[in-house]
Amino acid sequence: MTSAPPLRAGVAVLARAGATAVLLSVVVFAAVEVLPGDAAAARTGGRADAARLARLREATGLDDPLWQRWLSWAAGLLRGDWGTSLLTDRPVADLVLPRLAATAVLTGAALLVAVPLVLALAWLVGTARPGRSRVGGAVLTALAAVPQAVVVAVLVLVLAGLLRWLPAVSLLPPGVPPLRRPEVLVLPALALALPSAAWGGALLAGVVADACAAPHVRDARVRGMPPWRVHRDHVAPFVLAPAVRVLAAVAAGAVSSAALVETVFGYRGLGELLVGAVAGRDAPVVAVTGLLGGLVVVVGAAVADLVALAVTR
Amino acid sequence: MRHPLRRAATLTAAALTAAACSAGADSAAPEHTDVLRYAAVGAAATASNDPHGGLGNESDAMRFALVYDVLTVAGPDGRTAPRLAASWEPDESLTHWRVALREDARFTDGSAVDSGDVLFSLRRMADKAAENYGRMAMFDLGASRAVDEHTLELVTRAPFARVPEALQSATFVVPEGTTDFSSAPPGSGPYRIAGGDPAAVALERNDDWWGEPAPTGRVEISAIADPQARADAVLSGRADVAGSVSPTAAEQARGAGVQVVRRPGVTAYPVVMRTDRAPFDDPRVREAVKLAADRQQLLDTVFLGFGEIGNDLITPADPSSPDLPQRERDLDRARALLAEAGRGDGLSVELVTTTAYPGMDASATLLAQQLGEIGIDVSVRVEPQETYWTSVYAQSDFYVSYLGGIGFLDVSRIALRADSPTNETAWRRADWERDLDTALADPDPASSDRALGELQTRLRDEGGYLVWGTGDGLDLARPGVSDLPTGPGFARLFVDRVRVGA
Numbered sequence: 060m061t062s063a064p065p066l067r068a069g070v071a072v073l074a075r076a077g078a079t080a081v082l083l084s085v086v087v088f089a090a091v092e093v094l095p096g097d098a099a100a101a102r103t104g105g106r107a108d109a110a111r112l113a114r115l116r117e118a119t120g121l122d123d124p125l126w127q128r129w130l131s132w133a134a135g136l137l138r139g140d141w142g143t144s145l146l147t148d149r150p151v152a153d154l155v156l157p158r159l160a161a162t163a164v165l166t167g168a169a170l171l172v173a174v175p176l177v178l179a180l181a182w183l184v185g186t187a188r189p190g191r192s193r194v195g196g197a198v199l200t201a202l203a204a205v206p207q208a209v210v211v212a213v214l215v216l217v218l219a220g221l222l223r224w225l226p227a228v229s230l231l232p233p234g235v236p237p238l239r240r241p242e243v244l245v246l247p248a249l250a251l252a253l254p255s256a257a258w259g260g261a262l263l264a265g266v267v268a269d270a271c272a273a274p275h276v277r278d279a280r281v282r283g284m285p286p287w288r289v290h291r292d293h294v295a296p297f298v299l300a301p302a303v304r305v306l307a308a309v310a311a312g313a314v315s316s317a318a319l320v321e322t323v324f325g326y327r328g329l330g331e332l333l334v335g336a337v338a339g340r341d342a343p344v345v346a347v348t349g350l351l352g353g354l355v356v357v358v359g360a361a362v363a364d365l366v367a368l369a370v371t372r
Numbered sequence: 373m374r375h376p377l378r379r380a381a382t383l384t385a386a387a388l389t390a391a392a393c394s395a396g397a398d399s400a401a402p403e404h405t406d407v408l409r410y411a412a413v414g415a416a417a418t419a420s421n422d423p424h425g426g427l428g429n430e431s432d433a434m435r436f437a438l439v440y441d442v443l444t445v446a447g448p449d450g451r452t453a454p455r456l457a458a459s460w461e462p463d464e465s466l467t468h469w470r471v472a473l474r475e476d477a478r479f480t481d482g483s484a485v486d487s488g489d490v491l492f493s494l495r496r497m498a499d500k501a502a503e504n505y506g507r508m509a510m511f512d513l514g515a516s517r518a519v520d521e522h523t524l525e526l527v528t529r530a531p532f533a534r535v536p537e538a539l540q541s542a543t544f545v546v547p548e549g550t551t552d553f554s555s556a557p558p559g560s561g562p563y564r565i566a567g568g569d570p571a572a573v574a575l576e577r578n579d580d581w582w583g584e585p586a587p588t589g590r591v592e593i594s595a596i597a598d599p600q601a602r603a604d605a606v607l608s609g610r611a612d613v614a615g616s617v618s619p620t621a622a623e624q625a626r627g628a629g630v631q632v633v634r635r636p637g638v639t640a641y642p643v644v645m646r647t648d649r650a651p652f653d654d655p656r657v658r659e660a661v662k663l664a665a666d667r668q669q670l671l672d673t674v675f676l677g678f679g680e681i682g683n684d685l686i687t688p689a690d691p692s693s694p695d696l697p698q699r700e701r702d703l704d705r706a707r708a709l710l711a712e713a714g715r716g717d718g719l720s721v722e723l724v725t726t727t728a729y730p731g732m733d734a735s736a737t738l739l740a741q742q743l744g745e746i747g748i749d750v751s752v753r754v755e756p757q758e759t760y761w762t763s764v765y766a767q768s769d770f771y772v773s774y775l776g777g778i779g780f781l782d783v784s785r786i787a788l789r790a791d792s793p794t795n796e797t798a799w800r801r802a803d804w805e806r807d808l809d810t811a812l813a814d815p816d817p818a819s820s821d822r823a824l825g826e827l828q829t830r831l832r833d834e835g836g837y838l839v840w841g842t843g844d845g846l847d848l849a850r851p852g853v854s855d856l857p858t859g860p861g862f863a864r865l866f867v868d869r870v871r872v873g874a
Binding site: 094095096100101102103104107108111112114115144146147148149150153154157158219226227228230231232233234322323324325327331332333334335336337338339341344 | 409411415416417418419420421422425426428501502503505553554567568569570571572573574592593594596597598600601602604605607608609610611757758759761762763793
């Protein structure tokens, strides 16, 4: 990759991201298909006879083959039409757009905590003396393995239950955007940020330790260069590309954990919508929501690749 | 070298905490008295503006009950009371009903509510029968007509004395010709929509409503799927009322200075035994199961005592439900019946259940233990709730069903006729159905109720339902909240008389 001209390599990265996005749209659309049952059955709650179900399937286009439904949905997306919910006949954009902002704010807040924390933990553990570094890494790995539900429970118990600093639910009055009540964001953002920060920190700490052990770094130290300059000039450049990759993965993790965290806190975001849409087999809503979440991963990976290209040039 | 980073981390944590502290402090004092914040059962994915569909989201149904007028409602005595329909009169044959509407009802867009709007709304419900369980099935709406601006003639498919009851609570009236339900059509009810979306809506009092003005100026309804999150919303002061919480949450709330509002007879987990397939095609096996259940233990475990033990009557809260001696546990008689049925050497069955409602799975596990005492070997299978209603409900031979407090009329239409789409116990009795039709055509409420009670007794003794108990609907409310509805069925949705004290 380093041998190709940077421009061509950059185009290749973007093309790969584009192809992944198209593939992703197929996967998210077909995902509902492999689950048992369909939206017509979910909408009628098992209480409609076969003839009525058949009429409902015909009216909502559920009769058409999968590829045909995907094609007309994808064509609609390109025209800016996100489709119509199979459960409620409401436009998918009406369901998704208000929640997109809410989830963006929540995951943004989570990253605001997670990104500095990943870097801080990585440096703390990566630059510690070998014995301490091993223990620190093990602790981080153990923390990263704690299930999200447990993290939520502990946070709620301590910060909402015992200390009473924060509300246990993130319920917003109708029409009030989350940024006007930032206190409702703290608990869910911490619940998203802490496990992924531990995971990212553990991963990046190794990279930092390796970079610190490189001969030219030791050399610089021996020459009496101040530690902050050693880190800025000799360690950071080598950590940058892996760090961006790890942070992209942390962002992806935050987005995918949002479903559970939003539901538990009663926060009106995309994750909560997705949970219900999957249960109701509402393919257009699942597909748009899944695609938006997947795009975060695809874009994050592409950015990481481009950064890697830029620094290894 | 590590100190700056450490300091930064400490500062970040301190800042977060400080922000949280101040924010938490100013929101902790809800001193309002003119806003009702209701955390209702509902999921964003199914939140709808269409009042004529399945009403699967309680948050939607509650909004419709406040924003739209309905023809009749359940009165305080359980009998039908007028609302948009001011009066009604059948002809001799009980097939043609004249319904007179109030003349002073207006939609929020200023237009008058007339018989065309009502007929349109009823026909739309009939068209959506697949979604609303055939709520209008007893009417021939094609033959029904508008007599004049404020009078309807409703035609029933058979002589039917209970038209006012059939028009109760869910007959939401929208303007004639409404086709676009992507946003909410205008209503003529006690409240109007002031903002938000179907999953979280703000309503304000409709000062042009014909009835007595609602005491609370603003109602905010939030759809929250997670029962514990609903309870937490009230416990942390973020909501005034939480609808339908679990018995566990209700127990916790009792110690936390929060009201627990009980709506009796709302939840039942009847155990379905299909009467057309072995081993439950033998009435002696069904009776043995009914005699072996320890109803008190089930009630105490599943509903934590919030409810009443059942007598195998399918709708014990219905006004027509008969008063019969309680069926007691009798293991000897149960074993004898099994032996008579040729199952004395043991019987193995599978009981299917799910986790859709709190305690459904526990009820199956416990019943399996209890049936073990008479030699029935029950294995319990737990199915995911997403597919339970389409792959187990009305199909398996032996499973835990669910009834959410609907009346006998609705249950009989949905589940007790030979051609009911979800005749889950395979109850096919021509004579029973004939007597049902006769009872429904009886204009005298007392003798009609008696006849319906008789039918419920036969179903109890011969049918395939074990109804071991009914759980209360459990709502949590902050201390100042009063006048929450406690009636059965859709009555819980009409929160337009609720007051919120400081």
